[in-house]
Amino acid sequence: MSINSLAKRFLEPPRYHSGPVLPNLLGWQLARVLSHHGAHAMRRGPAPLPETKELIGQGIEDGVVIIPNFLPADEFERLRDCCAKLRSGPATRYEANRGGTGLDFTTSPISREDQGDNAFVVEKIANDPRLLNVVSALSRHQITRPPQIGYQLLTMRDNEEFVPDAETILHADRHYPTIKAYYSLNGSTMENGAYVWVPRSHKLTAARLRYEYADSIRVARSPVKHNLEIPEAHLKDMGVVEKHILTEPNTLVISNNFGFHRRGHFAPGAVREQIRLVFHYLEEPFYATWAWNVLRNLNKRKMLPEKVRRAVQYRLT
Numbered sequence: 001m002s003i004n005s006l007a008k009r010f011l012e013p014p015r016y017h018s019g020p021v022l023p024n025l026l027g028w029q030l031a032r033v034l035s036h037h038g039a040h041a042m043r044r045g046p047a048p049l050p051e052t053k054e055l056i057g058q059g060i061e062d063g064v065v066i067i068p069n070f071l072p073a074d075e076f077e078r079l080r081d082c083c084a085k086l087r088s089g090p091a092t093r094y095e096a097n098r099g100g101t102g103l104d105f106t107t108s109p110i111s112r113e114d115q116g117d118n119a120f121v122v123e124k125i126a127n128d129p130r131l132l133n134v135v136s137a138l139s140r141h142q143i144t145r146p147p148q149i150g151y152q153l154l155t156m157r158d159n160e161e162f163v164p165d166a167e168t169i170l171h172a173d174r175h176y177p178t179i180k181a182y183y184s185l186n187g188s189t190m191e192n193g194a195y196v197w198v199p200r201s202h203k204l205t206a207a208r209l210r211y212e213y214a215d216s217i218r219v220a221r222s223p224v225k226h227n228l229e230i231p232e233a234h235l236k237d238m239g240v241v242e243k244h245i246l247t248e249p250n251t252l253v254i255s256n257n258f259g260f261h262r263r264g265h266f267a268p269g270a271v272r273e274q275i276r277l278v279f280h281y282l283e284e285p286f287y288a289t290w291a292w293n294v295l296r297n298l299n300k301r302k303m304l305p306e307k308v309r310r311a312v313q314y315r316l317t
Contacts, residue, residue, distance in 0.1 A: 011291055013283035016175050021220040029175065029216030030209060036176030037204050043140035049133050056137040063202030063259040065134055066245065067252040070183065075124055076250045080185060082117035083273070086110070086151045102160040103266060106153040110275070112146055122146060125183050125275055131252065135179045138256050141282040147181070148278040154193065156266035166227040168265065170198070170242070173257035174283070175212065177202065181254040181277040188247045191267040195245040195253065202259030207238040230260075 014036075019028050048056050059065040071079065086092060092108040110118050112126070125131070126146035136143045156162060173180070188194035201208075211234045222228060230240075244264060245253055255261065266272075281289070298304040 011288040013280050017216055017219045024216040024220050029212055033175045033212050040140055040177050045137040045140045052130050052133045055134050059138045062199045063256045064197050065254040070250055070252040082121050083151055085117055099165045101163045101165050102157045104155045108151040110149045134254055135279055139177055139179050139282050150276050152274050152276050154272045156268055156270045158269045160268055162266040167263040169227040170230055170260050170262045171227040172260050177256050177258050178283055179279040180257050183275040184247050184251045185273040187249045192270040192272040193264040193266045196242050196262045196264050197245055198240050198242055198260040202256040
């Protein structure tokens with residue numbers, strides 16, 4: 001087993017599906033879903049800030065929170081300049097035609113310990129009190145540190161047709177409430193793969209439990225373990241209605257990704273530029289925070305073997 005696989009198995013939050021067919025036939029997935037949601041219901045959320053009370057209500061009801069004009073105009077322009085510099089930074093990765101989709105990916109981690117421009121990005125986005133208060137309320141976890149944060153530029157090749165991949169299939173990330181966010185630098189449109197969300201699909205209903213039970217068996221039997229198409233009967237049972245999240249630049253979007261979502265399709269030449277924020281660490285095992293801190297300290301002292309560093313770089317920011 002690779003180092004990356006070991007890290008994801010033992011240091012990451014619980015996977016969506018688990019176990020072979022027989023335990024899932026006996027209700028293993030239902031027990032996992034109900035225990036996590038029961039723990040979520042028993043935790044107390046924080047007191048809302050005056051400016052987040054309505055936002056938290058929106059997140060509880062619809063599962064998604066949209067904050068337009070997130071930064072003042074001068075700070076937004078400085079942020080865009082910072083991200084332009086990131087594209088040529090030493091940690092930036094370029095992946096041409098990722099997965100044969102026609103999309104070129106440019107990504108760069110943004111460390112909480114960076115100085116200068118990156119520190120400005122962390123301060124204005126990842127450390128924003130509104131973001132942290134909303135995430136804490138929706139997850140019912142105390143926020144002890146900023147999320148993983150990274151820059152992402154998706155460019156659809158000219159004169160090529162977009163080829164859908166697993167991320168364009170409607171799916172949920174986990175079997176319990178888990179929070180992600182993104183800050184849009186150039187706006188989200190039908191042409192540049194705008195985020196597709198199913199309002200209120202983050203709620204645990206009888207129909208969702210029926211789906212979770214059936215899907216756990218289907219996944220256990222399938223050689224493909226990532227984002228299987230949801231059967232039409234379950235879509236109808238759960239009342240799924242997709243909604244494209246279309247936004248202007250300088251918009252923050254927060255979602256509870258127990259709800260169903262997917263990436264939209266891209267038109268030739270379309271570009272999407274954003275900062276991604278991932279709060280999966282809130283659900284990781286109790287010992288994982290200590291382990292990641294040890295790895296970060298070893299990395300800072302340049303004592304982490306290169307093979308290990310490359311395998312877990314996604315969590316060293």
